[in-house]
Amino acid sequence: MIHVCSLSKVEETVARTGAERLLSLLAAGTEVTRPASIARENHLHLVMHDIAVAQDGMTMPGEIHVRDLLDFAHRWDRARPLVVHCYAGISRSTASAFIIAAALAPKRDEVELAQTLR
Template sequence: MSRIHVCSLARIGSTVAQTGASHLVTLINQGTPVERPASIPEERHLFLAMNDILEPMEGMTPPGEEHVTTLLDFVEGWKPEKPMVIHCFAGISRSTAAAFITVCALRPERDEAEIAALIRAGSASATPNLRLVRLADDALGRRGRMVRAIESIGRGRDAFEGHPFSLTLDR
């Protein structure tokens, strides 16, 4: 069964080691040091530099269409025989949005609300970045269903670091 594991920056090494992941997605502020585990080749590591913001702010990089397009291209090239790990700084917002987007992109027949509910069940603190979700909803032609699904689970509990969790591609 194909899995996408979500974690924080602090848990990359242990999550990759425990899961045997073949691919890694990093969504983090530009300039944040990220040590790629040796088991993940450079070409299987996607680094998306962005701040965790919902609206443009001076001196910060908001999630943009180019980030979503790059993510979609990367996950389309993933052969899900082995897991993928997606992380951001805390494992709460950017990474949970990217995991949601990945499942929606690779399994267009799956119900967005079901996927969002699985995210909430996996992590009480998950608060997917709605800007990323909106951009992906448009790119994938989901007509607002992705946005409504994430809005329906609401903001997660406050936390410094999210609880690691995983999603399956298949039901």
């Protein structure tokens, strides 16, 4: 199962769900402390800003981020949950959770997938 949360709820969500993997989607300079229960190799931290149009000094989400996200997702055995978070737990994290869910269940209806995320 995939759980989406904000940066402020990472520790709580990982503990409550028993998650084994963590995906962090944060702007450069935003620190995240990996919970002790998450092994280093089970934490992917992608650096990007929450923007849809290029802006000076900011990193737009791009193809390399999606490739890294999909590689990380495909290594997940799904025995225990995955927590996906960004700063607010709304846009980058939800979009990434949707990408992962769709990639891991390609025959599942996308509308149904989207409805399960919120």
